[in-house]
Amino acid sequence: MTDSSGVERATLLGLNTASTVDAIGMLDGIYEHSPWVGAQALAVRPFRSLAQLQLAMVDVVQRSGVEAQLALIRAHPELAGKAMVDQSLTAESTHEQSKAGLTHCTPAEFALIQQLNTAYAQKFGFPFVLAVRGPRGTGLSKRTIIETLQRRLRHPVDYERAEALRNIHRIAQLRLNDKFGVQPTLGNACWDGLEALAKWTDAGYEGTGQLTVTYLTDAHRACAQHIAQSMREGGFDEVHIDAVGNVVGRYLSDVEGAKTLLTGSHYDTVRNGGKYDGRLGIYVPLTWVAQLAQAGKRLPYHLEVVAFSEEEGQRYKATFIGSSALVGAFQPAWLDLEDADGISLKAAMQHAGLDPAAIATLRRDPAQYLGYVEVHIEQGPVLYERNLPLGVVTSINxxxxxxxxxxxxxxxxxxxxxxxxxxxxxxxxxxxxxxxxxxxxxxxxxxxxxxxxxxxxxxxxxxxxxxxxxxxxxxxxxxxxxxxxxxxxxxxxxxxxxxxxxxxxxxxxxxAAPSAAPWQAAWARAVSQLGLPVHAMPSGAGHDAMMLHTAMPQAMLFVRGENGGISHNPLESTTSDDMQLAIEAFDALLREVANSSFTAA
CATH class of the missing domain: 3.30.70.360 (Alpha-Beta Plaits)
Structure with a gap:
């Protein structure tokens, strides 16, 4: 296959049908100076997706043993190291280090990186490996690279070996995308939307790099307006902000008497939190609806996306304010709660132009809903350590x-x-x-x-x-x-x-909020259709799905977090490739629900 620039690209069909020798050649350069990885992965052909191919190669490395893994790590050059100086890097490494600006370090930056590289090699016995193109694929800043090197120097040896391998797998994933001419277009759009939303933070946190958005602050209300505008621009038919500050978007069916499928998550954050907790579950369906609307397609049911206004309990001693209103669980006594400045919840609502008297009217009629599904970053290390992008939630603990x-x-x-x-x-x-x-x-x-x-x-x-x-x-x-x-x-x-x-x-x-069996099974089938293994797991953290569980069937999909799966932390991260897979799984789920044979109960 030749792309628009005239570059010859590999295809999965070509890889699946090629001779072993030719197929090995097609995967050349994916793992640095290590063609054995691709050669062994080919044993499980045919591949249904690029993600399945990538995980097959991950599995080869994981089963190869410590010595082979160390050889793979040592096959990688130091960042801004000798190989870069004498121009002996592979074409792939040159491209990656250039994307991160490492080929144009100042003398001071170069000296610091060399010093850190030396300390790292002395401690671990292998070079520092980092996927410098980053979670969006466009390149990390030199500052981020240096801070990451400094942070990882504190790891134990065994943990850092695994961390190096995870970064090698990420490098391989990006190289596969390049070789096969595939880009996570929807994942990138979702990523960009979340970046845009993260520009607002509460007063006192501006300029600190800390993301803090608590209930009904100026930053919180700005986020609500931004989400509402994004919904309108994305093709939602109805958009409004309700009496507790939830942003509600509806993409309407053209079927008379259609029921509604509910999805969403929260947009408030903890203090000094991450960009993806809750918010990922808003922008996955928002991104999906935008491409559906652009294609002029409708569903046999209404899709309602709710950006819940509050879940974290940071400003007031009440949690799930947003989702509780939808199931009739909002407590009127909450209106008298006061924040640290003595401002009551009722006064904050009135200042924001909300009507506390209308809260009771927000309760949804379960008979009109098929159920509730939620996509959420995992907030833990399980998927990260298993090198899996998605997990199907069995129950919220x-x-x-x-x-x-x-x-x-x-x-x-x-x-x-x-x-x-x-x-x-x-x-x-x-x-x-x-x-x-x-x-x-x-x-x-x-x-x-x-x-x-x-x-x-x-x-x-x-x-x-x-x-x-x-x-x-x-x-x-x-x-x-x-x-x-x-x-x-x-x-x-x-x-x-x-x-x-x-x-x-x-x-x-x-x-506990166990996932409804039909919906959990539907998520599992959606993940399997992508060529991914289905990993079923409980959620140790609480989610808005716990509230919706009291009124209708619910089930969640987890997306892998980076940096050890850390959450409620500025290091919280995920990749646009994993976002892409989450959107594709969401698409598969919704298409199955559109099938008349699907039973929601």
Whole structure:
């Protein structure tokens, strides 16, 4: 195949039907000086998609053993290193380093990178490898490259070997795109939309590089207006901002009496958060509708996309304000809540031009809806470590939270024998270790002691008091309740054995939200159609889907996060290629729902 510029491009059909020798040649240069990767991957031909081919090569590397992996890493040149200076880089590496501006470093930048490269090689025994074209494919800044090198120097050796391989796989993915003339056009559009939305941040965070958008601030309302305008420009038939600040867009069916499929996520953020938590679930359907509208196509059902105004509970001590209104769970008492400046929720709504009296009218009639689906960045390391772009959510974990205070006896650290102490902090530490061990027995259960504080603690005083929290989560309520019962029983045993007392307050208990079986299966089929393995997984974090679950069937799709899957953090990231796959899976799901044989219940 020849593209518009006259460059000959490979095709999957050509690769699938070529001789082994010719096929190996077609994959030359994808993995730096390592044709064995492509050669072994060809054993599982034919490939249905470029993503399937790429994951086949990932699998080859993962199964190759440590020595082969180290050889692969060492086949890569240092960034801005000797090979660049003497112009012995491969064409692919030259292109990539040029995209990131590494071929035009200042003397100071070059010297710093060389110093960091040397330190890295001395610590790990292999060169620093980074996909310098970045998550959008257009190139990272030199500052980002240097900061990443500095950050990764702190990793343990085994972790960093895996990190180098993940970057090599990303490099290979971008090279495959180039060789096959494929670009994630919709993924790029989604990426660009999220970048545009991220330009607004709350007062006091401007110019800091920190993204903070809390409920009904000026930045929050600017985001709502931007999303609404993006919906209008994207071809939505109806767009409005409702009484709690949700941005609602409807793409209407031409079928009389059609029901509605609901999707979306939230656009508020935590303080100093990331660009993709929640917002990805808005821009995936927004991007998809734009291309559908451009083609003049309609669905046999209405599609309603809701950018929920609040999910994080950052400004007011209430969460899911946006989605709770849609299921009739908005609590009128929330209107009296005050933020740190003494501004009530009701006053903030009125200042934003919203009508609190109209909140009750936002409740949706479940009989008019097929269900709710949500695309969300994973916010964890599972997909990242498995080198998988998408995951199908089985359930949103049920949770229980507690705030406790352990009371012991403060005494002199030097004069109190170990066997005669009543150490409140040690008692909590013993509980913490039990929670770690007990939660691990369930596989998908998790337990966390996030606060461990000795008030007015002193170096030479046995702690007389220790404040602590407990956060327990599991994929279903029975599993969560069993975990809670065991932890509370162990807490009582520890206190009795150590001669201490405690108080414990349950601060929250949320039911699990299992995915509706037909919708979970539909997501699985959508992922499989892309040639990807289906990885089913629970969600440990809460989502707007938990609220919608109380009114209609729901199911979620996770998208891999970069940088270890970190979230609620400026390093939160994903690639436009993974966004593209999420949009294609969304498309496959919606096309299946359009089929008269699909049963939503």
């Amino acid at each position: 049920g949770s229980a939270r507690f705030a406790g205070a352990m009371q012991g006896l403060a005494s002199h650290a030097g004069t109190t024998p170990m066997g005669q102490r009543h150490d409140a902090a040690v008692a909590v530490a013993e509980l913490l270790l039990f929670i770690e061990k007990r939660a691990a027995q369930d596989g998908d259960s998790v337990g966390t002691v996030g606060v461990l504080e000795v008030p007015n603690g002193s170096l030479n005083v046995v702690p007389g008091q220790c404040l602590f929290t407990i956060d327990l989560r599991a994929p279903n309520d029975a599993q969560r309740d069993a975990l809670v019962a065991d932890v509370l029983a162990e807490l009582a045993r520890i206190a009795a054995a150590r001669g201490v007392t405690y108080t414990l307050e349950e601060t929250m208990r949320a039911a």
